[in-house]
Amino acid sequence: MSEPTATQDLIKGADEPAVNVGEVQDSRRSLWRDTWDILKRRKIFWISLVLLIMFLLMAAFPSLFTHKDPEYATLAKSMEGPSSEAWFGYDLQGRDVYARAVYGARTSIIVGVLATLATVLIGGLTGVLAAYFGRWLDAIVSRVGEMLLGLPYVLGAIIILGTIAPAQSNPSKTTIMAVVIIVLALLGWPIVMRIARSAVIQAKHQDYVQAARALGAGPLRIIFKHLLPNSLAPILVYATITVGSYISAEATLSLLGIGLRPPVISWGIAIADHTSYMRTGAHALLFPAAFLSLCVLTFVMLGEAVRDALDPKLR
Amino acid sequence: MGRYAIRRLLQLVPVVLGTTFIINYMVWQLPGDPFAGRCGQRPCPDAYVTAMREQFGLDQPILVQYWNFLKNLLTGNLGVDFNNVSVASQLADAWPITIRLALMAVAFEAIIGIGAGVLSGLKRGGFADNVVTISTLFLLSLPIFVTGYVLQWVLGVQVGVIEPTVSEEARVSELVVPALVLASLNMAFTARLTRTSIVENLRADYVRTAVAKGLTNRRVVGIHLLRNSLIPVLTFLGTEVGNMMSGAIITEGIFNIHGIGGLMWRAINGQDYTIVVPVATLLVLVYLITNLLVDLLYGVLDPRIRYE
Numbered sequence: 001m002s003e004p005t006a007t008q009d010l011i012k013g014a015d016e017p018a019v020n021v022g023e024v025q026d027s028r029r030s031l032w033r034d035t036w037d038i039l040k041r042r043k044i045f046w047i048s049l050v051l052l053i054m055f056l057l058m059a060a061f062p063s064l065f066t067h068k069d070p071e072y073a074t075l076a077k078s079m080e081g082p083s084s085e086a087w088f089g090y091d092l093q094g095r096d097v098y099a100r101a102v103y104g105a106r107t108s109i110i111v112g113v114l115a116t117l118a119t120v121l122i123g124g125l126t127g128v129l130a131a132y133f134g135r136w137l138d139a140i141v142s143r144v145g146e147m148l149l150g151l152p153y154v155l156g157a158i159i160i161l162g163t164i165a166p167a168q169s170n171p172s173k174t175t176i177m178a179v180v181i182i183v184l185a186l187l188g189w190p191i192v193m194r195i196a197r198s199a200v201i202q203a204k205h206q207d208y209v210q211a212a213r214a215l216g217a218g219p220l221r222i223i224f225k226h227l228l229p230n231s232l233a234p235i236l237v238y239a240t241i242t243v244g245s246y247i248s249a250e251a252t253l254s255l256l257g258i259g260l261r262p263p264v265i266s267w268g269i270a271i272a273d274h275t276s277y278m279r280t281g282a283h284a285l286l287f288p289a290a291f292l293s294l295c296v297l298t299f300v301m302l303g304e305a306v307r308d309a310l311d312p313k314l315r
Numbered sequence: 316m317g318r319y320a321i322r323r324l325l326q327l328v329p330v331v332l333g334t335t336f337i338i339n340y341m342v343w344q345l346p347g348d349p350f351a352g353r354c355g356q357r358p359c360p361d362a363y364v365t366a367m368r369e370q371f372g373l374d375q376p377i378l379v380q381y382w383n384f385l386k387n388l389l390t391g392n393l394g395v396d397f398n399n400v401s402v403a404s405q406l407a408d409a410w411p412i413t414i415r416l417a418l419m420a421v422a423f424e425a426i427i428g429i430g431a432g433v434l435s436g437l438k439r440g441g442f443a444d445n446v447v448t449i450s451t452l453f454l455l456s457l458p459i460f461v462t463g464y465v466l467q468w469v470l471g472v473q474v475g476v477i478e479p480t481v482s483e484e485a486r487v488s489e490l491v492v493p494a495l496v497l498a499s500l501n502m503a504f505t506a507r508l509t510r511t512s513i514v515e516n517l518r519a520d521y522v523r524t525a526v527a528k529g530l531t532n533r534r535v536v537g538i539h540l541l542r543n544s545l546i547p548v549l550t551f552l553g554t555e556v557g558n559m560m561s562g563a564i565i566t567e568g569i570f571n572i573h574g575i576g577g578l579m580w581r582a583i584n585g586q587d588y589t590i591v592v593p594v595a596t597l598l599v600l601v602y603l604i605t606n607l608l609v610d611l612l613y614g615v616l617d618p619r620i621r622y623e
Contacts, residue, residue, distance in 0.1 A: 143330075143333075146330050147329075147330055147333035147334050147337065150330045150331075150333070150334045150599060150602065150603055151334055151337070151338075151599060152557070152560075152562075152598060152599070152602050154562065154564060154565070155564070155595055155598055155599070158579075158595075159338055159341050159342060159591065159595055160341055162342075162583050162586070162591065163341050163342055244456060248456075248458040251458055251460075252458060252459070252460060255460055255565075256564075256568075256580070256583065256584075257583075257584065258583065271460070271461075271464070275464065275569075278464070278467065278468050278472055278479070279472055282468050285464060285468075286464075286465070286468070289461045289464065289465065292458065292461065293456055293457050293458070296456040296457075296458065297453065297456035300452065300455050300456045301456075304452070
């Protein structure tokens with residue numbers, strides 16, 4: 001990045017629209033190209049990528065993995081253990097545990113990905129704006145963030161969800177998923193805000209930003225073309241790992257009875273339903289737990305691989 | 316230092332007021348009847364709801380309610396729950412158990428986490444390093460309740476080494492497995508943090524000087540390297556003590572421990588907000604105060620850090 005040509009390209013890119021900027025990004029020394037070069041040599045990246053594709057397929061086309069109906073219940077088979085007919089056995093209602101685990105992937109991934117997306121959008125936007133405009137906006141955003149971070153995560157979610165969707169209530173499928181996503185994002189955005197804010201504060205006084213401003217670029221252009229790309233790498237790393245932790249948070253809340261609830265099919269609910277039957281049928285609890293852990297593991301591994309590739313300190 | 320402490324303390328005030336107000340507002344003011352489901356299957360009679368609203372001060376404006384709440388909190392008067400049992404006495408019964416559990420968990424984190432981190436950091440890329448990296452990866456992706464239920468099932472139901480649930484007194488020997496479960500996630504973080512810190516400091520000039528002076532390996536690692544590497548680890552452990560108290564909600568629920576977390580778990584399931592609000596407030600206070608103490612301690616441990 002330090003060659004004079006690259007810098008000149010950047011300055012040129014400031015007064016001419018997108019075409020030149022695109023060229024710089026595509027040039028061989030770009031951050032993303034570097035990252036990819038490192039990533040493709042890492043075994044952990046390929047393992048997590050294969051697992052990720054498997055889970056995404058499972059979420060999009062569950063019928064590829066099982067031909068059974070997850071809602072079909074035979075009470076006579078309640079809590080029957082694993083057999084050749086049903087590999088993971090049957091749950092309390094006599095439903096196929098494997099089919100329900102496969103269909104559960106969709107809920108968990110939708111909640112994890114959408115909540116992360118919302119977190120990144122809210123956090124990134126407020127962080128960049130707070131750092132760029134400073135003064136009272138920065139003060140307000142920072143204080144509100146501090147307040148929300150002052151609530152321990154599980155506790156905060158419990159308080160909010162316990163009030164707007166208490167265990168006894170019976171909201172519809174989409175409502176409860178939306179509520180859980182909003183609550184996760186509401187409590188999570190301050191961390192992204194801090195990452196984006198510090199990245200922008202560092203970049204704000206760099207020469208290339210001054211140069212862009214001197215060339216007459218407005219705040220919007222400076223933010224989106226010059227400041228935002230700088231905070232993208234740390235936010236991306238955080239976001240990947242966050243998908244995993246949100247999936248695990250969703251399951252925790254569902255376990256407490258205040259997150260998702262039937263008729264939604266989710267790993268957390270499957271686990272919650274069978275906690276009292278550990279002696280007689282642990283399979284109904286352990287198999288969904290295994291799916292859940294593997295899915296979280298996938299995102300954590302992917303996040304670590306991306307972080308190692310993006311963080312020059314660890315090279 | 317003194318000025319910094321005072322400034323931090325003053326900064327804490329709006330955060331405390333804000334969070335406690337959010338808790339109060341969320342629990343009591345949002346749409347939804349706090350007394351729903353208190354009368355079995357049928358809706359509660361109006362007379363009951365009016366009486367309850369009056370008893371818990373819900374008929375007053377929100378700011379008056381909040382003011383009363385703060386006044387009661389400062390004078391230590393936590394009131395009674397929906398069953399007319401004193402909240403303060405329930406808390407007094409539950410605190411010692413949770414503190415015991417949290418202290419044991421921190422001890423596990425410190426001993427196992429730092430041990431594993433030092434082992435892997437000193438021989439980067441070696442066998443121990445690989446084992447630690449992979450096992451921490453797995454620990455990081457296991458949600459706490461999965462670890463809890465699996466250990467309860469394996470050790471309690473299958474092998475029978477422990478009782479699956481903890482008795483009323485919650486003896487230390489019974490709390491070992493729950494404390495390990497509570498510590499599991501942070502243990503992995505501690506190990507990784509220690510490893511990074513050791514790896515970074517191994518390249519530092521003072522370590523090279525110590526080696527060049529001809530000091531034994533033991534002395535270099537034990538005195539020079541560890542002292543400097545453990546500062547961020549200690550602050551992490553400190554911050555997590557506060558966080559752990561709310562993590563205990565899940566662990567205590569699984570093992571049926573009658574601590575703060577268990578109290579909260581039952582209060583949520585029974586929708587008894589008179590317990591949820593004071594317990595949540597106390598947990599937040601503990602969390603914020605430990606964070607403040609850790610920040611101040613940082614300057615004492617690492618004299619290079621100047622607050623101004």
